[in-house]
Amino acid sequence: MELYPAVDIEGGRVARAHGELTHPLAALDTFIRAGAKWIHLVDMDRAFGGGRKDNHEIIGAVLSAAATRVQVQVGGGLFRETDIDQMFNLGATRVVIGPRGAVDSALVERLVKRHGARRLAAGIDARDGRVAPRGTADILDLTAAELATRVAALGIRTIIYNEVTRDGKLTGPDTEGARRLAGLGMDVIVSGGVGSLDDLRAARAAGLAGICVGRALYDGKFTIAEALACLS
Numbered sequence: 001m002e003l004y005p006a007v008d009i010e011g012g013r014v015a016r017a018h019g020e021l022t023h024p025l026a027a028l029d030t031f032i033r034a035g036a037k038w039i040h041l042v043d044m045d046r047a048f049g050g051g052r053k054d055n056h057e058i059i060g061a062v063l064s065a066a067a068t069r070v071q072v073q074v075g076g077g078l079f080r081e082t083d084i085d086q087m088f089n090l091g092a093t094r095v096v097i098g099p100r101g102a103v104d105s106a107l108v109e110r111l112v113k114r115h116g117a118r119r120l121a122a123g124i125d126a127r128d129g130r131v132a133p134r135g136t137a138d139i140l141d142l143t144a145a146e147l148a149t150r151v152a153a154l155g156i157r158t159i160i161y162n163e164v165t166r167d168g169k170l171t172g173p174d175t176e177g178a179r180r181l182a183g184l185g186m187d188v189i190v191s192g193g194v195g196s197l198d199d200l201r202a203a204r205a206a207g208l209a210g211i212c213v214g215r216a217l218y219d220g221k222f223t224i225a226e227a228l229a230c231l232s
Helices: 024-033 044-048 056-066 081-090 105-115 144-153 175-182 197-205 224-231
Strands: 002-010 013-015 038-043 071-075 094-097 120-127 158-163 187-191 210-213
Touching: 002 024, 002 044, 002 056, 002 187, 002 224, 013 024, 024 038, 024 056, 038 044, 038 056, 056 071, 056 081, 071 120, 081 094, 081 105, 094 105, 105 120, 120 144, 144 158, 144 175, 158 175, 175 187, 175 197, 197 210, 197 224
Parallel strands: 002 038, 002 210, 038 071, 071 094, 094 120, 120 158, 158 187, 187 210
Antiparallel strands: 002 013
């Protein structure tokens, strides 16, 4: 099971404990030095829309600095074909197709053909089991399981699953919802709400492929070393 420390870029910076900000390159270096094998890099401004800051230059700098040192999974509101292609051009190991793109079967099919299924993941943001893309008030008439089944038929094997009501609350991710998706034969990485090592243990026990951790690391709830030891 893989650990994915999150570098969530907002306004060109990464929020840390107590509202302190750090540069994304500093966060990247800290995680790599601590032994992380993957980084979950998210453009929060793009994810939540509204004409907020364009972070493509700093994302490019992070991906350049990460090259040969760590694998990077990039997400955050990526549903346009040109934006997804750009992330690969900047050096992403894997790109997460946001839910607004994942529901477009023709788009997913083109991306799989161009980049290969192993370099793509489908992001499934959910609220009470239904797809609810972050940055919108939409709740689609489509369950998380239905979307996972749809993208699996197109070749996608990896799902990033997030119950949006748990984001940043440190109350634990929706491990049970993620387990149900894994039961469909998918590699599921759960995200949102991780607050303790017990959350990591629960995800491992559920047979998940990975877990994304952000605020808990920045707030000092546990360290990268402790997380890696817990998951090994």
